Amino acid sequence: MKPTATVATVVLALLLSSCFTAREGRIESDYSYAGNFRHYRTFAFLQGADGTTRDSAAVLDETVRDAIQTHLRAQGYKLNQRRPDLLISYRVFDGAMRFTGYNQPDLMQWVRKESVEDDETPTDERQGYDRVRYLLNDGTLLITLIDHKNGRAVWQGYASNVTARQGTQASIIMRRAVRSIFDRYRVLSEDYQNEPQMR
Numbered sequence: 673m674k675p676t677a678t679v680a681t682v683v684l685a686l687l688l689s690s691c692f693t694a695r696e697g698r699i700e701s702d703y704s705y706a707g708n709f710r711h712y713r714t715f716a717f718l719q720g721a722d723g724t725t726r727d728s729a730a731v732l733d734e735t736v737r738d739a740i741q742t743h744l745r746a747q748g749y750k751l752n753q754r755r756p757d758l759l760i761s762y763r764v765f766d767g768a769m770r771f772t773g774y775n776q777p778d779l780m781q782w783v784r785k786e787s788v789e790d791d792e793t794p795t796d797e798r799q800g801y802d803r804v805r806y807l808l809n810d811g812t813l814l815i816t817l818i819d820h821k822n823g824r825a826v827w828q829g830y831a832s833n834v835t836a837r838q839g840t841q842a843s844i845i846m847r848r849a850v851r852s853i854f855d856r857y858r859v860l861s862e863d864y865q866n867e868p869q870m871r
Contacts, residue, residue: 697833697849698808701856702774705799707819707826709783709859714752715744718761718818735843736762739850740815747854748861758826759818764834764846768809771830775802779827783859808832813849817857829853 703709717737740760741751749758776782776799811834817827831849835842 697810697831697852698806699829699831699849699852699856700773700806701779701827701829701853702776703779703782703827704824705782706788706822706824708788709779709826710786711862712749712757712819712859713861713863714750714756715758715760715817716751716753716756716820718759732764732842732846735846736764736813736850739847740854743850743854747857747859748863750861750863756820759820761816761818763814765808765812765814767811768807769812771806771808771812773804773806773830775804779856780858806832811835813846813853815850815853827857829856 717740740762744760745751808830809832812830812832813834814828814830816825818824819826831853834845834849
């Protein structure tokens with residue numbers, strides 16, 4: 673066998689094995705049955721005491737923030753720093769991590785029911801939370817939507833296999849991760865739902 677053929681065979685074998693061992697990124701989301709999703713109209717980013725965004729990766733902060741803002745505006749939400757309905761928090765975690773999520777019906781099925789659980793909801797009518805443990809690989813972007821009135825998280829979306837390297841590639845990866853996460857949050861704002869349709 674010629675040395676060139678041997679080298680090519682080894683390289684091909686390594687490439688194929690890396691394809692089989694590469695893990696797909698996990699994209700999931702969870703929501704609170706107490707979320708009043710049909711009535712949210714405005715949002716703002718959660719701010720720290722020093723005016724910077726809490727729970728954010730410093731290098732890619734602006735990329736992630738812009739991508740989130742773009743998606744929420746496309747769904748009819750308006751940025752309102754003074755009186756937002758939703759506060760947005762996000763964070764990039766490096767490396768692998770164990771994470772608890774929930775096995776739930778699709779968010780839009782829940783929203784269509786027009787049901788919101790609160791302290792008055794009888795115990796036998798409450799939805800249960802079926803916990804699921806995930807191992808999230810190679811960095812995770814976590815986005816949380818918080819109801820500003822009660823301070824409770826109403827929705828969270830997360831994407832793994834998001835490596836937070838610097839540069840153009842990192843921006844592309846983060847924008848794709850945000851898009852994939854918001855593919856799981858397709859709730860239009862109350863104002864957007866009530867606008868007359870263009871004919």
